[in-house]
Amino acid sequence: MKTFDIEGLTISTIAPLIKKKQVSPLDLTKLHLARIKKLNPTLNAYLAMAEEEALAAAKKAEREIRQGKYRGPLHGIPFSIKDNIATKGVTTTAGSKILADWVPDHDATVVERLRSAGAIILGKTNMHEWAKGSNSINPFYGTPLNPWDTTRIPGGSSSGSAVAVAASLCMGSIGTDSAGSVRNPASLCGTVGLKPTFGRISSFGGVAGTGGYTVNHFGILTRSVRDCALVLNQTAGYDPKDPLSSDVPVSNYTKTLGAAVKGMKIGIVKGYFDQCIVSEVRYAFDEALKTLIALGMKTQEIAIPHIDLIPAAQAASTRPEANSDHDYYLRTRPRDYSPGLLYNLIAGLLTPAPVYVTAQRVRRLICQEFDEAFKSVQVILAPTLFSSAPTIDDCNRGYVEADGKKINLTDRAGNFLTRYTIPFNVTGLPDMSVCCGFSSSGLPIGMQVVAPPFREDVVFQVATAYESSTEWHKRNPPCSDHA
Amino acid sequence: MKDAVRKLSDEYGFKLTDKEIAIVARQAEEAALLFRPLFEVDLAGITPLAKVDKKIVKMAPAKKR
Numbered sequence: 001m002k003t004f005d006i007e008g009l010t011i012s013t014i015a016p017l018i019k020k021k022q023v024s025p026l027d028l029t030k031l032h033l034a035r036i037k038k039l040n041p042t043l044n045a046y047l048a049m050a051e052e053e054a055l056a057a058a059k060k061a062e063r064e065i066r067q068g069k070y071r072g073p074l075h076g077i078p079f080s081i082k083d084n085i086a087t088k089g090v091t092t093t094a095g096s097k098i099l100a101d102w103v104p105d106h107d108a109t110v111v112e113r114l115r116s117a118g119a120i121i122l123g124k125t126n127m128h129e130w131a132k133g134s135n136s137i138n139p140f141y142g143t144p145l146n147p148w149d150t151t152r153i154p155g156g157s158s159s160g161s162a163v164a165v166a167a168s169l170c171m172g173s174i175g176t177d178s179a180g181s182v183r184n185p186a187s188l189c190g191t192v193g194l195k196p197t198f199g200r201i202s203s204f205g206g207v208a209g210t211g212g213y214t215v216n217h218f219g220i221l222t223r224s225v226r227d228c229a230l231v232l233n234q235t236a237g238y239d240p241k242d243p244l245s246s247d248v249p250v251s252n253y254t255k256t257l258g259a260a261v262k263g264m265k266i267g268i269v270k271g272y273f274d275q276c277i278v279s280e281v282r283y284a285f286d287e288a289l290k291t292l293i294a295l296g297m298k299t300q301e302i303a304i305p306h307i308d309l310i311p312a313a314q315a316a317s318t319r320p321e322a323n324s325d326h327d328y329y330l331r332t333r334p335r336d337y338s339p340g341l342l343y344n345l346i347a348g349l350l351t352p353a354p355v356y357v358t359a360q361r362v363r364r365l366i367c368q369e370f371d372e373a374f375k376s377v378q379v380i381l382a383p384t385l386f387s388s389a390p391t392i393d394d395c396n397r398g399y400v401e402a403d404g405k406k407i408n409l410t411d412r413a414g415n416f417l418t419r420y421t422i423p424f425n426v427t428g429l430p431d432m433s434v435c436c437g438f439s440s441s442g443l444p445i446g447m448q449v450v451a452p453p454f455r456e457d458v459v460f461q462v463a464t465a466y467e468s469s470t471e472w473h474k475r476n477p478p479c480s481d482h483a
Numbered sequence: 484m485k486d487a488v489r490k491l492s493d494e495y496g497f498k499l500t501d502k503e504i505a506i507v508a509r510q511a512e513e514a515a516l517l518f519r520p521l522f523e524v525d526l527a528g529i530t531p532l533a534k535v536d537k538k539i540v541k542m543a544p545a546k547k548r
Contacts (some may be wrong), residue, residue: 347510355518362529
C-alpha cells in the first residue's frame, strides 16, 4: 500500500490507486476520521459521525476490491452528507432544535446511490438552521468556521459540507441548494459546488421545510471539476420516489472533460451581477474571462429583461412552500425555532396566494428569457457572490465594509449573500461555482458557470477548461493552524 | 399588518410580544412591497412554472483538443 497525505487529495487521483489495490479504502477512511478528530473541534464541520458504519463499509470495500469486485471510481471514497438529508440510523437534525433527536429509518436516494457505488459515509455536516439562511450562524449547534480564516463564515446553508471538503475532512459532500446553499459556501471555501438542473438529482430524503419544493436542488461539493462529474454520474437520474425528478437521459459527464471550448460563446448579464460587487471580485472575474478568451471563447452581452424580479419571485416561491412544511411545528413548538427564523416564518404566513401563483408565472417568463439568451451563447458566467467571506462579526452587525463603502447584507429583496445565485434556483438551470481567484487577504472567490437545462455536460466542459488553465484549485487552507 | 400578525399569534398560539409583532409586521410589509412589481408584468398567456421544461438545447458538438 502507498503512503500518502490526504490534504488536497482528489477522487480522480486516488480512485485509480484504490482500483489497483495500491491504496486501502480502510486506511483512507481512518486517515479522514483521524483528521476530523483533530480539526473538527475548531472547524465544527460535522454534527454527527458514523464512525463504526464508515469503518465497516471501508472494510467491505477493501474486501470486495481484493476479490476483484471493483464498483467504480467512488468505491472506497469517503463522503459527508448535509444534515438535512436522511441517513438511515444516523441523526438528521437539519440544523434545528426541533429535529435534534430524529434518526431516519431510511436513506435518501442520493445516499443510497452513493452507498451502492461503494462510497463511505463518514458523517453528517453542520448547516444553517433548517437551511433557511446563508451565514450558518447556528444557535443550536455552533457556527462552522471558514478554514481559510476562522473569524469568517463559510457561507451556507451547506456550510459544513464546504468546510469538510475544503479542509480535506472528506473527499466529496452532498448538499442542498434552494437559493445558493451549495454554490455560496463552495465559493467562500474555495471548492467546486454544483447545483444541477432542477430534477436532475432526486430530492427524495430531503428534510421537508429545508427548501421550497420548486426551487430546491440537491447538489455536489468536491475539490475538482472532474471529481464533481464522477459524483454526478452516480447520483443523477430519475427516481420514482421523487415525482419532481426528471427522466431526461443521464449523460456520462466525464465525456466532455478536456473537450475544446474554442469558438464557444459566454453570455454576460450586465447590471444584476454588478450590484455592490467588490473590486477584488470584479478583478478576479474579469481575469477568469480573459483566461477563457485566451482558450478561444468569445463573450457577448445578453439581456434578461425581467431579471430584477428574481428576488421577488424567489421569495414569493420559497416562503409559502416552506411554510406548508412548517405549519405543524409552528403550531406545536414555535419557540424551538431561533427568534429570527420564527419571525421570518410567521411573516411568510402572510404571503397571499395570488402572489405565489403570479410568481410562478413570472418564473416561466424569466425561463423563456434565459432560453432566448441561450440561442446565442452556450454558457452564462457570473461571479458567485459580490464579495469574499464576511466575518462572523460582519454578519452579526449586518454589513461589510469594502472599497470604502458599507454594504448591507440584507435589503428589502432579501439576503444579499445569495443575490447572484438565486436566478438559477428560480429557473432551475444547471450552475457550478468554481474558484477563480483569491482576495488580497487570501480568501477564495467563486465564479458561476451556467448552461441550458440538462446541459451539465457543457458546464463541465467549460469549468474543466478553466480549471485546467489555472492553479487556484490546488491551494489548500491553512488547516494545520486549526489543530 | 400588526392586526394580521396578532390574529396569527392567537390562532397559532405564538404568544408574540408587542415588540415581536412589530418586527414580523415590518417584515411582512417589506415583503408586500417586494412582491408588488410582480403584478406589474404583462403575463397574458403565461402559465405558472410547474417544472423545468424537459427539453435539451441542441448545440454544435465540441471538438476534442
